[in-house]
Amino acid sequence: MKKILLLGAGLSASTLIRYLLENAQENDWILRVGDFTEEPVKKKLNGHARGESLQFDVHNAIQLDQEVKESDLVISLLPAKLHYLVAQSCIRNKKSMVTASYVSKEIQKMDKDAKANGVLLMNEVGVDPGIDHMSAMQVINRIKGDGDKLISFESATGGLVAPSYDNNPWRYKFTWAPRNVVLAGQGGARFYHNGKFKYIPYHKLFERTETIEIPGYGQFEVYANRDSLQYREAYGLSDLMTMFRGTIRRPGFCEAWNLLVQLGATDDSYVMDDSENMTYRVFTNSFLAYNIVDPVESKIARYLGISEDSPLMKKLEWLGLFDDTKKIGIHGLTPAQCLQHILEQKWQLDPGDKDMIVMEHQFDYLHIGSHRKRFSTMVVIGEDQVHTAMSITVGLPVAITAKLILQGKIGLKGVQIPVLSEVYDPVMKELGNYGIKFEERDFKLS
Amino acid sequence: MKKILLLGAGLSASTLIRYLLENAQENDWILRVGDFTEEPVKKKLNGHARGESLQFDVHNAIQLDQEVKESDLVISLLPAKLHYLVAQSCIRNKKSMVTASYVSKEIQKMDKDAKANGVLLMNEVGVDPGIDHMSAMQVINRIKGDGDKLISFESATGGLVAPSYDNNPWRYKFTWAPRNVVLAGQGGARFYHNGKFKYIPYHKLFERTETIEIPGYGQFEVYANRDSLQYREAYGLSDLMTMFRGTIRRPGFCEAWNLLVQLGATDDSYVMDDSENMTYRVFTNSFLAYNIVDPVESKIARYLGISEDSPLMKKLEWLGLFDDTKKIGIHGLTPAQCLQHILEQKWQLDPGDKDMIVMEHQFDYLHIGSHRKRFSTMVVIGEDQVHTAMSITVGLPVAITAKLILQGKIGLKGVQIPVLSEVYDPVMKELGNYGIKFEERDFKLS
16 A cells, blocks of 8 residues: 655645545555645545545644655645755655646755655646646657757647636636736746847736737737746757747736736735725825826826726726725735735636636747648646646646656656656656647648 | 954945044054955055954854954944844944944844843944935934924935036946946835825836936936835834935936836846857847847837937947947856946946035925925035045944944944934034035925
8 A cells, every 4th residue: 555645735636636536446545635724625535535634734844754754655736935845854754756846946956865865856747837848848759759850949838717708808817826826927037039048027028928829719828937948958959949938818918917017016025004904096006106186097097108098997997906995904915915815806716617728839840851830739628616727737747647656657766857758658648538638730831 | 442343345445444544543443454355455554553454254253253352343344235244243242333234134133132232233324324314313303393393204315426527428437336236226115105105116116206406416316215114213203294215316317227127137136148158239139039130229229119319229329238249258147247247348437537425305394384395415526536425425424433332422232223313413513524514405385
């Protein structure tokens, strides 16, 4: 019997737990799930004979070591900044770990220690990062295998509301941790474009979008995502001329979101004065110069260079940003936290709404002298509000990777991301059984 | 005999050292000056009988404790983030410390420990912060003493080139640490305006300027500086409706500087790819979208929304930002470091140039039913490129404060800034002997 320790049972854990429980009997697993509050975990386990819940605090080092020691494999879905604590315990106790998060600097430094202790720290096996790496590597290896030369790789992913439920002016609802959505992009973005290093600072990120069209789903817009440069090497593509990773939204979202960025409303670096008594209108006004004559609406339109009766203003108004009756009501919030509070009233999924994950890769390559382009596209619609597209596409690759490790089918050690075929081939194959598949289009450019 | 330990002997130390040596005989002081390289210190001490130099490394805890232990008072002109190391040693060795820097979070936490050990940690006694606090508090106390009610306080300071030498298109030269100039404002700014909390994010800071006029010196512009809110309480003005601190530049500077901010060229958060081989033009182009048709000049003008033949473009061109022959030539630089490198070629003081410190306070107050406004203005021109206005106005208040502490005339303990009359009255009085004086204008508003 093998024991899997899952730490963190938030939004994206549902499908992961379902998969592991469904496969527990056959593989003789016990799934032990710890979270800060135990009740929601119990609900997710639903009395399954092979499921165990516990109240768990990652900062309790004794409990952490005890639990890790008694397990055969650890999966961490805790907030990304806490993974390193789990990883340290995994190294001490010689257990492997799986996460869906970006490799942090702290984790990267553990590579040597992990290898010395025979431990695998497998990261970035969710959807983005995760399925993006794995699906792209499959296509890249096919292109290479055909003797063709890849010259450009661009990839974008977005978590959105499914088309039938896409019914607000922003064409966006929260299908993922709202805090992460509000803070997205704050480090700016770096990438290569035709051999040139390119950088976009945060305050320009949502202006520099590109449009893509996905057959059957219409148009989307893409803004640049974090640091694409590091993946040139990770993918074994150091001579690649264009390497770009992006985030997908529906058209118009970025232009409107940029207004909030320009205002300073996404700032998370300081606590606002008297946030508890601030109305939404006072919040908005705090970013505008004092002026007793003009209303907030006129000031913001002038400040942001938009027309007072533009669709952009309508989007701001729809959020309630000019409402002088509703109060933030919570003490000690940063602007980003106040904004999140306001957005959470408006961007919640309605009962019955389903979410959608959209991913598109674009590969430019040379094939016997001609320049060709290949699109590879995935769209996943959620089952319901428990097994969302986000929960499915994050949870399944994590779960399948965990299974492969427990079955001894992945022999890697150290800090890894899923860019080797021994990982991505079996994971992508099994994801196909769950309907997570890519459609390809390929045509000649010149 | 008393021993003064001065740590850090950079640009602003010259006048401080001169003052302490000139007063050493009369007060029976020895001045011991430590810096990472000893040679420049020797030059500054010029063989004075009461001066001693040493090679000093603040990260050498044994040396630090040894030196602090043998001194009677410590002055730190080290980079601001290192003061806390000196302060820790001062507390261990029960010695007081003086700095010209903002109270850091680390220093603020030492208040209790400092008091328990009978130690004074006196900060913010340079020019800004420093003379601004002291001169403002004098006026505020006079206004209060007259039974009048202060309703608004605005204050601004700038380090500039003196009018006769103000001869480049930016009307600016480096008279202070270039790195601090490049990074200035990155935390945004917070202040009160007519009872409303106001916040400006970094990417809007240089757009939200106000113009002031100083008699005899012409027009200047002011942008908001850091967090003004905390000084409401420190000044004993919790009910004040407007509290604003700003930085002074010559007109046109901020609009042009904002272009570099918008571009992302002041970012200090990541290292640029291949910075050693980058020409200035490639540096500029790295912030612009790839496009093989348009030259960098057209792209940047369109991106920043300015005309290609505007004075703003001329300012960028004058810096050399479109030069494709000059290379950065240094590996591993951030954008801010690359920009600093470029600016240092153009914004250096020419031989014979003098610098200037400009400070202006504006007080609105109620006097027997009428609304009045008082301006209080200081202009200091440097003697030469050793005793610059910056060195004079930072060094003298630090030196005078140190003297008062050694003479037992300041009895304060704990973490302090100079907002009590036992400090600012004698310091301001003596500064007057050195020509550091404020001119006042006062008139009825309504």
